[in-house]
Amino acid sequence: MHAVRNIRLCTKDCLCLYVCPTGATDTENGQIDADTCISGCRACVDACPSHAISLVPDTYPPQQEKSKDVIAQLMDLAEKKVEQESIAEEISASADDPATKQLAEALAISNKLMAEDLIRESGYMLPQSENVKEMLESLLSLEMGGDFPKQTIKDLIELISKNNTTEVKNMSKTKDNLMDAFAGESQANRKYLAFAKKAEAEGHTNAAKLFKAASDAETIHALRHFEVAGKVGSTADNLKTGVEGETYEYKDMYPPFVEQAEAEGNTAAVRTFTFAMKAEEVHAALYQEALDTLDNDEEVFYYLCPVCGNIEKFVPDKCSICGVPGEKFIKY
Amino acid sequence: MSKYVCTICGYVYDEALGDPDGGIAPGTKWEDVPEDWVCPVCGAEKSAFEAVESKEKNAASIKPKPETAQKHELSKMSFRAMSSLFSNLAKGSEKQYRMAEAEKFNELAQYFKSIASNKAHDGFETLGRMTAENIEKDFPSSNAIAKELSDRGAQRALLWAEKVTRIVASTISKYEKSGTEFLDDKNIFVCEICGFVYIGDEPPEICPVCKVPKFKIRKIERKVV
Numbered sequence: 001m002h003a004v005r006n007i008r009l010c011t012k013d014c015l016c017l018y019v020c021p022t023g024a025t026d027t028e029n030g031q032i033d034a035d036t037c038i039s040g041c042r043a044c045v046d047a048c049p050s051h052a053i054s055l056v057p058d059t060y061p062p063q064q065e066k067s068k069d070v071i072a073q074l075m076d077l078a079e080k081k082v083e084q085e086s087i088a089e090e091i092s093a094s095a096d097d098p099a100t101k102q103l104a105e106a107l108a109i110s111n112k113l114m115a116e117d118l119i120r121e122s123g124y125m126l127p128q129s130e131n132v133k134e135m136l137e138s139l140l141s142l143e144m145g146g147d148f149p150k151q152t153i154k155d156l157i158e159l160i161s162k163n164n165t166t167e168v169k170n171m172s173k174t175k176d177n178l179m180d181a182f183a184g185e186s187q188a189n190r191k192y193l194a195f196a197k198k199a200e201a202e203g204h205t206n207a208a209k210l211f212k213a214a215s216d217a218e219t220i221h222a223l224r225h226f227e228v229a230g231k232v233g234s235t236a237d238n239l240k241t242g243v244e245g246e247t248y249e250y251k252d253m254y255p256p257f258v259e260q261a262e263a264e265g266n267t268a269a270v271r272t273f274t275f276a277m278k279a280e281e282v283h284a285a286l287y288q289e290a291l292d293t294l295d296n297d298e299e300v301f302y303y304l305c306p307v308c309g310n311i312e313k314f315v316p317d318k319c320s321i322c323g324v325p326g327e328k329f330i331k332y
Numbered sequence: 333m334s335k336y337v338c339t340i341c342g343y344v345y346d347e348a349l350g351d352p353d354g355g356i357a358p359g360t361k362w363e364d365v366p367e368d369w370v371c372p373v374c375g376a377e378k379s380a381f382e383a384v385e386s387k388e389k390n391a392a393s394i395k396p397k398p399e400t401a402q403k404h405e406l407s408k409m410s411f412r413a414m415s416s417l418f419s420n421l422a423k424g425s426e427k428q429y430r431m432a433e434a435e436k437f438n439e440l441a442q443y444f445k446s447i448a449s450n451k452a453h454d455g456f457e458t459l460g461r462m463t464a465e466n467i468e469k470d471f472p473s474s475n476a477i478a479k480e481l482s483d484r485g486a487q488r489a490l491l492w493a494e495k496v497t498r499i500v501a502s503t504i505s506k507y508e509k510s511g512t513e514f515l516d517d518k519n520i521f522v523c524e525i526c527g528f529v530y531i532g533d534e535p536p537e538i539c540p541v542c543k544v545p546k547f548k549i550r551k552i553e554r555k556v557v
Contacts, residue, residue: 004429008547031429056428070486073474075409077493080470082412084462087453095557099512102554103503106520106529107459109552110500113527114493115413116420121489124417127424127433149443156436 001055001230002037003044005030009052016044016053040228063129071122078118085111128160136160178229185222189215239291246284250277275308278321282310303329335384336362340495341374341540345381374540375531377502411448415441456504463501471497492526495541499529520552 005016007030016025016032024037025044032044032053045053085108092104123131136157140150196211226232233241254277261269286302303312306329308322315326333348345351345365350358354372356365362381369378409417422437453459471494478486506514514531521530526542528549535549 034429064485066486067481067483069477070481070483073477074486074489075413077466077470077474077490078416079410079413080462080466081493082410082416083451084459086412086448086450087455087459087462090450090453091455091459097512098554098557099515100507101557102520102552103507103512103515106522106552107500107503109522109550110496110527110529112416112419113522113524114496115416116423117489117526118493119413119417120420120424121485124421125424125485127421127428127430127437132421145447147443149439152436152439152443156433156440159430159433159436 001040001042001057002034003032003042003053004056005032006052006054009050011050011052013049015047015049019043019047038228040230042227060126060128063123063125063131066123074118074122078115078122081111081115081118085115133157133160175229178225179231182222182225182229182231185218185225189218189222191215192218236291236294239287239294242287243284243291246280246287250280250284254280275310275322279305279309279311282312282321286311286313302332304332305329333359334362336381337384338371338374338376339380339382340376340499341371343371343373343540344384373536374499374528376499377506380498380502411444415444415448417441418444456508460501460504460508463497463504466497467494467501492541496527496529499541503529503531520554521549522552524548524550 003016003024005025010030017023020026020043021041022036022038024033024035027033039058040055042055045055088104088108088111092101092108095101095104124135126132136153139153142148192211192215196208196215199205199208199211232238254273258270258273258277261267261273300313303315305311305319305322305324307324308319310319310321312320312329315329317326318324319326319329333346335347336345337343338345345362347361348358350356350360351365351369351372352358354369356369362383365378367378370376371380418437418441422434422441425431425433425437471490474490475487475494478490518531519533519535521532521535522528523530523539523542523544525544525548526539528539528541530536530549535546535551538545539549
């Protein structure tokens with residue numbers, strides 16, 4: 001995902017220049033340099049007061065399947081439109097009076113635009129799609145005259161293949177690194193929070209403050225890594241990810257952990273694993289419910305148990321997992 | 333009091349309201365609106381209007397089997413259609429700021445245009461006949477198939493092309509009736525997105541067909557011969 005600037009919306013506030021970490025926004029052609037733009041960084045997108053910058057994907061998903069019948073219809077019409085274009089063009093070229101020439105020129109342009117749009121909808125929407133690449137490849141096998149621009153076609157196939165795969169190639173190792181860094185930073189955040197709590201309890205206020213600040217800093221890092229790795233999808237997708245993650249934890253991850261802790265006689269571990277396991281099951285169900293009712297505008301409140309992490313949609317008398325009184329629950 | 337809708341831009345003529353700016357008093361029956369009255373929004377002729385009730389058109393009842401096939405055989409395409417395919421891919425590349433690709437697609441567009449051959453024709457007469465055929469035959473059957481197969485993209489492209497074809501057809505018929513008289517002291521504009529043709533002083537604020545703002549509507553200059 002690299003940033004592009006819509007020149008028509010740009011009001012030259014130049015905040016993109018101010019915030020860009022690599023200078024990719026500082027060019028003389030009005031565009032943002034795709035090679036130096038950090039994928040998914042979006043600092044300029046968020047900074048622009050005119051909403052003139054947006055992120056475009058480096059790779060697009062495959063096009064929707066088109067039916068043969070629809071393509072045949074669109075192509076048939078497109079052929080008729082290019083024929084009309086050619087007639088109008090000839091009228092314009094041979095007309096003696098300026099008004100006829102002008103009108104015929106307008107009709108030629110109009111017909112060409114209609115033809116282009118109809119052909120585009122016949123499966124040739126994205127220049128870098130597989131469909132276009134295959135079409136170009138099949139063009140090479142056509143029997144054509146001497147001035148047939150074979151090299152241009154080969155160059156295009158090369159350029160299109162690059163568009164389709166560059167990000168995947170360049171990003172594969174970096175994506176792994178981003179996710180490793182995300183895991184590390186996320187752990188550091190929780191770890192420093194635990195340390196801050198301890199420092200507070202021991203009365204070391206300054207150390208507690210530092211641990212808290214550092215913990216927040218790691219959150220900033222973790223969130224940025226995660227976003228750049230392309231792991232933040234639409235809310236619907238994210239809810240699905242939530243259901244999957246929580247389900248894995250309560251079904252597959254925690255049960256053997258609880259068993260092992262019981263076998264080793266570690267009651268504190270049995271307790272924290274069991275609380276988490278039961279709470280994750282509740283979370284999975286809530287995520288699923290939220291996904292099913294995503295378009296529902298009615299406001300919902302959630303209540304969190306501060307002891308075991310259970311979430312309820314009403315204030316219970318006591319927590320159904322750990323038994324803490326309902327008044328301790330935190331409203332969201 | 334009945335209402336009639338412009339099939340090009342969606343403007344509604346309400347008999348109760350008339351079109352005072354166009355010289356039609358409130359309460360004027362549709363049949364009493366003069367034949368040379370045009371749509372105040374897009375310039376379409378009276379014949380491009382239809383009664384609001386009869387919106388469902390008699391589409392051909394074609395029941396196609398949804399057979400999926402992404403590819404269209406290139407050998408079936410004319411060189412001119414190939415040229416349009418490539419010029420459009422060039423535009424698509426430009427919009428993504430991929431100028432190297434745009435340049436090469438444009439080269440291919442020019443090559444195929446240069447080797448395209450033209451069919452014999454009778455000028456405006458042939459254009460008039462072809463647009464009439466498009467409106468009477470081609471669009472109804474294509475619309476029906478695109479709708480049947482729930483192809484939203486195709487339905488969208490067909491809707492725009494049909495509206496533009498109607499306005500083109502009406503322009504051709506005006507030309508055939510009275511030559512270039514209707515163009516006197518007027519400008520000609522073409523929407524660069526959908527091909528909508530507008531004859532008037534200033535282009536509309538937004539294209540009546542595809543709704544792009546007017547900076548995308550291009551003025552076609554009248555050149556001295």
